[in-house]
Amino acid sequence: MSRPLDFFGYQNGQLSAGGIELSEITKKVGTPVYVYSADGFLSPLQALQKGLSPLRESTICYAVKSNSSLAILKLLGSAGAGADLVSGGELYRAKLAEIAPEKIVFSGVGKTAEEILSGLRYGPNGIYSFHVESIEELKLIQETAKRHQLTARVAFRLNPNINPKTHPYISTGLKRNKFGLQREELLEAAKLSVNMSHVQLCGLSIHIGSQLLSLDPLKEAFLALSQVIGDVEAIISRPLEFADLGGGVGVSYELKGPRPPRLSDYTKLIVKAFGARSVFKSRLRVLIEPGRTLSANAGVLVTQVLFRKHRRKKDFLIVDAGMNDLIRPALYQSKHAVVPVRRNSRGKSFPTDLVGPVCESSDCFASEIPLSSQLQAGDQLALLSSGAYGMSMAGTYNSRVRPAEVLIKDGQWRVIRDRETLEDLVRGEHL
Numbered sequence: 001m002s003r004p005l006d007f008f009g010y011q012n013g014q015l016s017a018g019g020i021e022l023s024e025i026t027k028k029v030g031t032p033v034y035v036y037s038a039d040g041f042l043s044p045l046q047a048l049q050k051g052l053s054p055l056r057e058s059t060i061c062y063a064v065k066s067n068s069s070l071a072i073l074k075l076l077g078s079a080g081a082g083a084d085l086v087s088g089g090e091l092y093r094a095k096l097a098e099i100a101p102e103k104i105v106f107s108g109v110g111k112t113a114e115e116i117l118s119g120l121r122y123g124p125n126g127i128y129s130f131h132v133e134s135i136e137e138l139k140l141i142q143e144t145a146k147r148h149q150l151t152a153r154v155a156f157r158l159n160p161n162i163n164p165k166t167h168p169y170i171s172t173g174l175k176r177n178k179f180g181l182q183r184e185e186l187l188e189a190a191k192l193s194v195n196m197s198h199v200q201l202c203g204l205s206i207h208i209g210s211q212l213l214s215l216d217p218l219k220e221a222f223l224a225l226s227q228v229i230g231d232v233e234a235i236i237s238r239p240l241e242f243a244d245l246g247g248g249v250g251v252s253y254e255l256k257g258p259r260p261p262r263l264s265d266y267t268k269l270i271v272k273a274f275g276a277r278s279v280f281k282s283r284l285r286v287l288i289e290p291g292r293t294l295s296a297n298a299g300v301l302v303t304q305v306l307f308r309k310h311r312r313k314k315d316f317l318i319v320d321a322g323m324n325d326l327i328r329p330a331l332y333q334s335k336h337a338v339v340p341v342r343r344n345s346r347g348k349s350f351p352t353d354l355v356g357p358v359c360e361s362s363d364c365f366a367s368e369i370p371l372s373s374q375l376q377a378g379d380q381l382a383l384l385s386s387g388a389y390g391m392s393m394a395g396t397y398n399s400r401v402r403p404a405e406v407l408i409k410d411g412q413w414r415v416i417r418d419r420e421t422l423e424d425l426v427r428g429e430h431l
Contacts, residue, residue, distance in 0.1 A: 002297040003252045003259075004337050004384035007040035013343045015300075015382055018408040022302055022341050025413055026380060029404050031304040032321035033419075034391050038409035040298025041072060041387075042079055044263060048248070048290065049080065051267025055275055056282040059128075061105050063247060063291030064090040066388040067299070071407050071416035073097035076294070082128075084289035088115035091122065105244060105287065107131040107157070107207070109179060113144050120150045129155045131205045131244065133180055135189050138199065145198035154193070155203035155244060156186045156232070160224035162208050162217050179207070183228060190235045201236055203284075204229055207246030210292060213260050215249070215269055222273040226280075241285060243274060248290030251297055253385045255337045263293070292388035299387025301326050301403070302341060305379045306357070314351040314368055317375060322356030323363040324397040326383060326390050330362040337384040338366055340375070347374030354381070358398050391417075399425055 007017055014021040017037040025035060045060065052058040061084040062076050068090060073083065074097045082103025083094045094104055101123030106115075111130070120126045132138045132154050145152040159180030181189060186204075193201045206225045208217055225243060233239055250260040276282040303321035328334040338354060349370035356363040365383060375381075394402045401420035406413055 002040070002044055004255055004297055005339075006297055007037040007043070008300055008382070008384070010343050015339065015341045015343070018413075019411045020408050020413050022300075022382065023380065025406050026302055026304075026341070029406060029415060030419065031302055031380060032319075032325050032403040033302050034299055034386065034403055034405045035302055035382075035413075036067075036069075036072065036299040036387055036405065036407045036416075038075055038298075038407060041075060041294050044290070044294050045076060045079055045081055047263045048267060048288070048293075051264055052270065052286065052288075054271050054282075055286050057285040059103055059285065059287045061103060061244075061287055061289050062294060063289050064093065065392060066291030067295040067390070068093055068392045069405055069407075069416055070097055071405075072295070073099065075407075075409075082287075084291075088112070088118050091115070091118055091127075095122065101126060102128050105129045105131055105155070105205075105289070107133075107205075107289075109133045109137075111137060111140075113140060116141055116144045116152070117148065120145060120148065120152055126150065126152065129153050129202060129205075129242075129244070131155050131157045132189065133157050135181075135185065135192065138189055138192065138196075142196045142199045150198065152199050153202045154199055155205045155242070156181055156189055156201070157205045157207065158183065158186055158225055158228055160206065160208065160221055162220045162224065186228060187231060187235065190232045194236055201232070201240070203240050203242035203244060203287075204232060205244035205246065205287075207244075207289065210247045211250040212247075213250045213258070215261050215265060218245075218249075218266075218269060219273075221246070222269070226273065229280075229284075239283065242287055243280075243284045244287040244289065245270060245274075246289055248288060248293030251292055251385065251388075253296070253335055253337065255384075296385045296388035299390060300382040300384050301386040301390060302380055302382050305375055305377050305381065308376060314353060315373070316353050316355055317371060318355055318357065319365075319381065320357065321365075321383070321403070322358035322398070322400060323360060324358055324395045324400050325356075325403055326365070326386055327393050327395070328389055329365050330360070331393075336365065336386060338369060338371070339382050339384065340372070341380035341382055344372075347372040349373070358400070396420075396425055401425060
């Protein structure tokens with residue numbers, strides 16, 4: 001479990017990471033800009049790898065949707081991670097980053113025949129598993145694989161109807177959610193798969209949501225999955241190869257406050273449920289799909305103050321980043337800690353709304369937070385914990401260009417995505 005300033009801190013009064021002052025980057029790249037710490041990604045990955053080492057076999061499939069930058073995928077892949085995908089575009093990114101096919105799983109409720117075929121043709125034998133979320137999808141996979149004389153490895157995603165106690169938009173394991181198969185549907189799918197010539201049922205998966213702040217829902221989910229494994233194996237008359245346990249645990253978005261579960265406690269729970277002393281005797285390969293667990297606190301969004309609008313009870317501080325750059329506060333009412341890039345003691349704190357230039361009242365990063373009353377045009381701020389679902393969800397609303405991305409690694413920094421240009425905005429359009 002990481003906190004917002006674990007990989008970013010002040011050095012000579014300047015917010016820095018890996019020995020690099022962020023102001024050095026913004027002088028050359030400008031703002032807004034996403035800045036990532038390689039250590040921020042690798043440290044939690046290594047903690048998970050260590051915690052899962054008692055298992056006979058395990059794979060950490062990074063959830064690409066949380067941050068899909070090619071450089072980040074390459075960084076994590078080189079450190080042993082695989083990929084959890086939800087689209088053909090993410091599969092293409094995984095290919096460019098040279099993620100091994102035996103470490104790739106394809107999730108998502110709406111796979112197309114074209115995406116399925118791309119997965120079947122990835123590497124010499126296709127990806128490790130398609131995680132099936134409906135019976136109609138299973139039939140489409142069979143039809144596609146048969147048409148091209150290929151074999152698809154699949155797992156069925158169980159929807160256990162467990163409340164993850166997280167934001168409703170990122171809850172995925174309740175009956176009212178669109179994801180996965182309920183137990184009866186899953187057993188029916190298992191029966192159908194027995195007679196499918198080009199589908200091989202290899203495992204089961206589960207994913208109840210992200211930003212989990214308690215291990216209790218995961219305990220319930222693991223138990224539900226364990227109970228279904230035996231039923232499925234009885235139907236197909238052979239053992240399954242693996243169990244995919246879904247995303248990781250939540251991270252801290254606050255500088256102070258409650259701490260989410262420790263990664264060591266999370267992995268101990270997994271080992272207890274599926275390791276050598278469990279009913280499975282560690283015979284199943286265990287997969288997990290952490291996204292924000294690895295990426296959230298590895299990145300910040302640096303923005304520059306444009307104007308201050310003073311009001312009697314609060315001020316508005318208008319910055320050059322907008323909701324198109326970081327949509328989480330507008331979409332999820334999420335909170336990101338805000339700190340100055342240059343630490344100073346100018347002025348008393350005053351209730352401030354930190355807002356962007358987008359023509360929407362929802363373009364607000366934080367409401368009535370204490371910020372220095374002396375912050376003015378040209379000063380820079382960092383929105384912490386922006387490495388997950390920041391750039392990957394960024395858009396061009398109001399015809400705004402998307403930010404640049406920078407990676408700090410081994411005491412050096414480099415641009416890993418150029419800032420978009422106005423020409424980029426209209427590329428592919430026709431008058």
